[in-house]
Amino acid sequence: MQSEAIENTPFPFDIGKASPKKLRNIFRTGSYQGTTAGMSDGYTQGNLAIIPERFALDFSRFCQRNPKSCPIVGVSDTGNPSMFTLGEEIDIRSDIPSYNVYREGQLETTQPSVEHLWRDDSVAFVIGCSFSFEEALTQAGVPLRHQELGRTCPMYRTNIENIKSGPFGGTMVVSMRPMSAADSIRASAITARFPHTHGMPVHIGSPEEIGIRNIEKPDWGDPTEFKNNEVPVFWACGVTPQNAIQEAGIPLVITHTPGSMLITDCRSTEN
Amino acid sequence: MQSEAIENTPFPFDIGKASPKKLRNIFRTGSYQGTTAGMSDGYTQGNLAIIPERFALDFSRFCQRNPKSCPIVGVSDTGNPSMFTLGEEIDIRSDIPSYNVYREGQLETTQPSVEHLWRDDSVAFVIGCSFSFEEALTQAGVPLRHQELGRTCPMYRTNIENIKSGPFGGTMVVSMRPMSAADSIRASAITARFPHTHGMPVHIGSPEEIGIRNIEKPDWGDPTEFKNNEVPVFWACGVTPQNAIQEAGIPLVITHTPGSMLITDCRSTEN
Numbered sequence: 001m002q003s004e005a006i007e008n009t010p011f012p013f014d015i016g017k018a019s020p021k022k023l024r025n026i027f028r029t030g031s032y033q034g035t036t037a038g039m040s041d042g043y044t045q046g047n048l049a050i051i052p053e054r055f056a057l058d059f060s061r062f063c064q065r066n067p068k069s070c071p072i073v074g075v076s077d078t079g080n081p082s083m084f085t086l087g088e089e090i091d092i093r094s095d096i097p098s099y100n101v102y103r104e105g106q107l108e109t110t111q112p113s114v115e116h117l118w119r120d121d122s123v124a125f126v127i128g129c130s131f132s133f134e135e136a137l138t139q140a141g142v143p144l145r146h147q148e149l150g151r152t153c154p155m156y157r158t159n160i161e162n163i164k165s166g167p168f169g170g171t172m173v174v175s176m177r178p179m180s181a182a183d184s185i186r187a188s189a190i191t192a193r194f195p196h197t198h199g200m201p202v203h204i205g206s207p208e209e210i211g212i213r214n215i216e217k218p219d220w221g222d223p224t225e226f227k228n229n230e231v232p233v234f235w236a237c238g239v240t241p242q243n244a245i246q247e248a249g250i251p252l253v254i255t256h257t258p259g260s261m262l263i264t265d266c267r268s269t270e271n
Numbered sequence: 272m273q274s275e276a277i278e279n280t281p282f283p284f285d286i287g288k289a290s291p292k293k294l295r296n297i298f299r300t301g302s303y304q305g306t307t308a309g310m311s312d313g314y315t316q317g318n319l320a321i322i323p324e325r326f327a328l329d330f331s332r333f334c335q336r337n338p339k340s341c342p343i344v345g346v347s348d349t350g351n352p353s354m355f356t357l358g359e360e361i362d363i364r365s366d367i368p369s370y371n372v373y374r375e376g377q378l379e380t381t382q383p384s385v386e387h388l389w390r391d392d393s394v395a396f397v398i399g400c401s402f403s404f405e406e407a408l409t410q411a412g413v414p415l416r417h418q419e420l421g422r423t424c425p426m427y428r429t430n431i432e433n434i435k436s437g438p439f440g441g442t443m444v445v446s447m448r449p450m451s452a453a454d455s456i457r458a459s460a461i462t463a464r465f466p467h468t469h470g471m472p473v474h475i476g477s478p479e480e481i482g483i484r485n486i487e488k489p490d491w492g493d494p495t496e497f498k499n500n501e502v503p504v505f506w507a508c509g510v511t512p513q514n515a516i517q518e519a520g521i522p523l524v525i526t527h528t529p530g531s532m533l534i535t536d537c538r539s540t541e542n
Contacts, residue, residue, distance in 0.1 A: 057328045057394075061346050064331075065356050075332045077436070085336050085434055123328075163356060165348070195466060 016041045020263040021088055024095040030112035033098040035259035037131060044196065044268045045261035046073045046086075046126035047238040048096060049245055050114070050254040053078045056123040058166030062244060063127070065163035069172050069240035071128035071196045073264065079120040087265030092124045093117075098257035105246045114254050128197040129238050129261055130175060132268035133190070140190055142183050145224050152259075153177065154218030155237050159211025160202065162240065167248035173219070173239040174202060174210070178230040187233060194268065203234040210234065287312045291534040292359055295366040301383035304369040306530035308402060315467065315539045316532035317344045317357075317397035318509040319367060320516055321385070321525040324349045327394040329437030333515060334398070336434035340443050340511035342399035342467045344535065350391040358536030363395045364388075369528035376517045385525050399468040400509050400532055401446060403539035404461070411461055413454050416495050423530075424448065425489030426508050430482025431473065433511065438519035444490070444510040445473060445481070449501040458504060465539065474505040481505065 063070035074086040083090040094113040146153045160172040192200040334341035345357040354361040365384045417424045431443040463471040
C-alpha cells in the first residue's frame with residue numbers, strides 16, 4: 001500500500017497490466033517477497049488465513065456473520081492447496097510473495113513458502129481486501145491521503161462487537177481515510193458496489209462514537225493527515241478476522257505478510 | 272407464491288404489514304401451515320436446510336462457491352436452534368409454518384414442528400429466496416406472469432454445473448419469468464441489487480443454451496404463458512442447494528415445505 005514500494009518494483013514489465021498468473025508464477029519461485037499493491041489492475045486481491053479443519057466451520061460462520069470485515073472470496077477443500085475456485089493452477093502454499101506463521105498466537109517466522117507446513121487437515125480462507133476498492137476510488141478521482149503521503153492506511157480497534165462464532169469474537173478493526181464530505185458521499189456509493197471487499201463505510205465522522213480515542217495514534221499502519229473540513233471515513237478492515245483468529249488461541253495459523261496478498265483471477269467488479 | 276393462497280389467508284390482520292415476529296409466534300403454535308407469500312413486506316424470507324454438523328463445512332463451502340443459487344442468509348451454531356443472527360427469539364424448529372423431513376433422500380413426513388428431530392449436532396442453514404426480489408420487481412412495475420395467473424413460478428434443471436464441494440455437486444436449478452426485453456433489462460438492474468436473494472439473472476433468451484429442452488414442461492412449479500415478443504428470463508434458484516443435499520445422500524435432512532419460508536427480521540434491502 002506504500003507508494004515507495006510500488007515505485008521500487010524490481011519487475012521489468014508493467015506490474016499493473018501483468019496477469020495474475022504471471023505474477024503468481026514469479027512469487028512461486030520465492031524471488032520476490034514484497035507488496036502486491038498496484039499489481040494486476042482490476043483483479044481481486046485477498047488476505048489469507050490457513051487454519052486446521054476443526055476450526056473451519058466456526059470460522060466460516062464467523063465470516064458469514066460479519067461480512068463487512070470478513071468477506072470470503074474463496075475457501076479451499078480440506079488438505080487441497082490448489083484453491084481452484086480463485087484461479088488457474090493456484091498453489092496457496094507458494095503463490096503469495098510472503099507468509100507469516102503464528103504458533104499459539106505468536107509470530108514465529110516470515111517466509112516465501114509454507115509447503116512444509118501444509119497438512120492433510122489444512123483449510124485456506126481467502127478474504128477480500130481494500131486494494132480493490134481503493135483502485136475503484138482512485139479511478140473515480142477520490143484522493144487517498146495515505147497513498148499521496150506514501151504511507152500505510154491507518155487502522156484502529158473499535159468498540160463495534162463482532163457477532164461471535166465458537167472461539168471467534170472480539171471487536172471490529174477499521175481502516176480510515178480522510179476526505180471531504182462530498183468525497184465521502186461518492187466513496188460510500190462507489191464502495192457499496194464492492195460487497196466482496198468490505199462494502200460501504202461503517203462510520204463517518206466522530207471517532208469516539210465507535211470507541212476510537214486518539215485518531216492520531218492508529219493501532220496498525222501509519223498516522224495520516226487531515227486538511228480543512230475533511231472528515232474521517234471508516235471501513236471494516238480485514239485485520240478483524242486475523243485478530244479474531246489470533247485471540248481464539250489456535251495453535252498454528254498461516255497468514256499472508258501484510259501487503260503481500262494473493263492475486264486472484266477474479267475481476268473486482270464481478271458480482 | 273400462488274395468489275389464491277394470499278387471498279384466502281385466515282389472518283384477521285394485514286399480513287403484508289404484520290411484523291415477522293408476530294407471524295413467527297403464530298406459526299410456532301402450529302395453527303397455520305401454508306405459504307408465507309405476501310407476508311411482512313420488505314423483510315427477507317429464506318429457505319431452510321437442517322443437516323448434521325459433519326456435512327456442514329462442505330455445505331458451507333458449496334454455498335460460498337455457488338453464491339447465486341445458494342446465498343447464505345444465516346447459519347445456526349451447532350445444536351443451538353435460536354438462529355439469533357436473523358431475528359428476535361427465533362426457534363428454527365417451530366417458527367416456520369411447515370417442514371419437510373427427508374430420510375435417505377426420500378420425503379418421510381410434513382409437519383408443523385421438528386423439535387423432536389433437532390439434535391446436538393444439528394446445523395440450520397437459511398438461504399435467500401426469490402420472494403424478496405419478486406417484491407422489488409412488483410414495486411418497480413415489472414409484471415410477474417405466474418402471479419397474474421395464480422400459479423407457482425416454473426423451475427428447470429439446467430446444464431450449468433455447480434462448483435463441487437465434498438458430496439455436494441450437481442447442476443443449477445433456475446426459475447423463469449417471461450417478460451419484454453425492456454422489462455428484462457430493468458429486472459436485471461433491479462435484482463443485481465439483491466445479491467442475498469439470487470442477484471441478477473443467469474441467462475436471458477435461449478433455453479437450449481442452458482440445457483432446457485422444453486420450456487413448457489418445468490421440472491418444478493407450473494407452466495407459464497408467453498405474450499408476443501416476450502423472452503424467458505432465468506434466475507438461479509434455491510432449489511439448487513436442496514437438490515444437491517438430496518443427491519448427496521445425507522441420512523436426515525429437514526427443509527421448509529415449499530412456499531412456507533422463514534420470515535426473518537432482516538430488511539431485504541440491507542447490505
